[in-house]
Amino acid sequence: MTMHEMEARCRKAAGETWPEKTVVFGEGNEHHPAVMLIGEAPGEQESLQGRPFVGKAGKNLDQFLDVLQLNRWDIRISNVVKIRPTKISPKGRMSNRPPTKEEIAFFAPYLYEEILLVQPRMLVTLGNTALHAIVGDATIGSCHGQVMQTVIKAGDTEAGFSVFPLYHPASIIYNRGLAQVYQEDLLILRRVLEQGEPSFFE
Ligand code: URA
Numbered sequence: 001m002t003m004h005e006m007e008a009r010c011r012k013a014a015g016e017t018w019p020e021k022t023v024v025f026g027e028g029n030e031h032h033p034a035v036m037l038i039g040e041a042p043g044e045q046e047s048l049q050g051r052p053f054v055g056k057a058g059k060n061l062d063q064f065l066d067v068l069q070l071n072r073w074d075i076r077i078s079n080v081v082k083i084r085p086t087k088i089s090p091k092g093r094m095s096n097r098p099p100t101k102e103e104i105a106f107f108a109p110y111l112y113e114e115i116l117l118v119q120p121r122m123l124v125t126l127g128n129t130a131l132h133a134i135v136g137d138a139t140i141g142s143c144h145g146q147v148m149q150t151v152i153k154a155g156d157t158e159a160g161f162s163v164f165p166l167y168h169p170a171s172i173i174y175n176r177g178l179a180q181v182y183q184e185d186l187l188i189l190r191r192v193l194e195q196g197e198p199s200f201f202e
Helices: 003-017 044-049 056-068 101-118 127-135 169-174 177-195
Strands: 035-039 076-079 086-088 094-096 122-126 148-154 157-166
Touching (some): 003 101, 035 056, 044 056, 056 169, 056 177, 076 101, 122 127, 122 177, 127 148, 127 157, 157 177
Parallel strands (some): 035 122
Antiparallel strands (some): 086 094, 148 157
């Protein structure tokens, strides 16, 4: 299975279920990058442009890359859910909402296949949705800023990966105290990447 074939399958299945939605697939380095960044779901700009992390989240991404001294195309960038979850406000405006369990369950198998194809050295999850999809029942408050281990399975393939959970940068906007925690976590991640975290079964 190539990335191209997998993306086509994901687009076809999502198009049948949500014909009105744009599918925003992962992009970037698909050959063993230092980092695969996993967000929750595309927002408005991402859905309009068909690319992950290009709106406000793109600004946060630039800062993330700056601290880690990496370029956007050095890493893989993806989301758990690959369509923009929306709701209509009482005033009739379209806005973002958290993805439903059904949306997450629909897209998670494609994320696992993507991870197994990409084989990143470190999975970096942003927020609880990505954390739960990757390591199961952990909460971000107790495991952010440290390296965890997980096993990713898709079909009859499985492999172990290191995971570094971060708060979602969007949550920092609503909770100023988290801004400093997020910065500290980024510096820890930089050190971990510089030192070369031992791989899963070492
Ligand atoms: N944009 C994305 O692509 N992912 C997020 O998690 C947030 C904004």
